[in-house]
Amino acid sequence: MSKDSTLGMRTLAVHAGQTPDPTTGAVATPISTASAYSYGDFDNGERRFCGESPGYVYSRFANPTVAVFEAKMAALEGGESAVGFTSGMSAICSTVMALVSAGDEVIHVGTLYGGTEGVMRNLLPRFGVRSLHVATAAQLQAAITPNTRLIFTETPDNPMLGIVDLQAVAQVAKAAKILTVADNTFATPCLTRPLEWGIDVVVHSATKFIGGHGDATGGVAIGSKVLMEKVRTVGLKQFGGCLSPFEAMMLIRGLKTLPLRVEAASISAERIARLLAAHPAIDRVFYPGLESHAGHAVAKRQMSRFGGLMSFELKGGRAAARTFLDRLALVTQAVSLGDTDSLACHPASTTHSAVAADIRLQYGVTEGLVRLSVGIEDVQDLENDIRQALAAIV
Ligand SMILES: Cc1ncc(COP(=O)(O)O)c(C=O)c1O
Structure with missing residues (x-):
């Protein structure tokens, strides 16, 4: 089901990204536990590894059950592509680290979850990435420097329920050619769709509303194909925080409601x-x-x-x-x-x-x-x- 589907959120939550299993007809998404996928012969192996031919290779890179979860999240957020992670922190850290380099600056707007706050204030500076905090979108313009590479925000934020104006953040960022990432864990795509306000990447702790039953841990990043390719190649394949197929199934089930x-x-x-x-x-x-x-x-x-x-x-x-x-x-x-x-x-x-x-x-x-x-x-x-x-x- 394509991202520009005119279907409503309840229909997308149930149907997007999945069809009955082609071999068995199973309606619910099967858990695909294989860690490696046969590519048949030498030449096909080489083509799959360099991305010239499609198909699964190794479960850390991509997995059929995780792919259904990713497709559902992309449809719900209105993004082209998504990458699943083992937790919200894994999604946040891997996404940010995939998009910045030493010498860059990251600005975070508003209050953040404590773990993300630690990434901004303690972890990034250890790798030569300067981090700055501003309280509101209105203060953003003055904080931008030629080295600003990424703006990170969370709305409503944890735990003060502060609201950051996503459209204002996106406008300032786009004018300066700076990437924007919004943590949409509290609102979920049912209440806010940050990409529609001009934000480049949405991240979630899927452990929260997405799973919804307190029994699965996961994370996800959603955005354009180009950005998600970067997030998958560096953030997922290299940092390695892949979502387990079992958790993916739990999250798919959670998403339906x-x-x-x-x-x-x-x-x-x-x-x-x-x-x-x-x-x-x-x-x-x-x-x-x-x-x-x-x-x-x-x-x-x-x-x-x-x-x-x-x-x-x-x-x-x-x-x-x-x-x-x-x-x-x-x-x-x-x-x-x-x-x-x-x-x-x-x-x-x-x-x-x-x-x-x-x-x-x-x-x-x-x-x-x-x-x-x-x-x-x-x-x-x-x-x-x-x-x-x-x-x-x-
Ligand atoms: C807004 C927000 N983002 C990210 C996280 C981290 O998610 P996880 O615990 O799945 O790593 C949390 C955790 O509470 C959170 O509240």
Whole structure:
């Protein structure tokens, strides 16, 4: 199914990239476990290795089950091509390292997941790549130098739910011939399609909404054929973080219900964010669907709904966060997000604990901050659980 298909997201999520297995007729995608694929004879082997003839060679380079996952992701994001990885961090690191060289500069816009933050601030400089941070797209132009090669952003961001204006980022970058990469893990293609706003490459932690059931780890990069060829050749073949065919099958299965799950989580989250915003134990709620959110106007333009993630700051700081989280009975205390199950965590001591304390505070990751990933349970039950946990601290 081609990327410019006029089919809706729910249809694409089910059908894109797959047909019944030609030999057995199996409707569900088979798990192709072979690590090597016969090319028959000497000449064909040489042609396949130099890319002159099509066909699988070795599972780290490409795999039939992984290829279905990649084709589905390309269709959902509206990209020409995709490359699967063993995790979100593998997708991010391999993509960035495939596109930059020593002497280049990378600018990251807004807040980032702690692991990505570490790549930008600690890893890239070790390889001679300078990294700079700006808070908003409006500050980008002034930060660009002749060495700027790539701009990286994440929207909504983890854990503050900050919104970066993708169109503004893409416009500035294109004028300066700089590549752009957006982490679309929180929004998923169901809510935002960064490539349509002019971004060059989308990356995901497929471990989150894409798998959706908390039982598979993976990542993916999506973009033009030319860029993805580079990402596959350097990022995948050389760094070697290939997605396992078993995980690919789990992610394909997860994708089939992605639009349904994202819509259900968004509807519940929109309700829960209002409950939290009106509660006396809470200082501030960070949810792009609230009119009070700094990025609400941009979110309304670039998102079709506001997603299942939010964070909020409890008035009593760390002690209140501990009491609240320990009192939750239905919502599970765990990192990760985008699962069927609602999950809550304390970013300062978990997901962002490795980020330097001053940078954490600059981002707004205070000791009273709690991140909530709303699942697909009955919203009334979630609200009851949250209310009783909040009652313990006021
Ligand atoms: C926005 C975002 N990007 C990337 C990652 C990393 O993904 P993974 O854990 O699959 O490596 C995470 C993990 O939490 C994340 O939240």
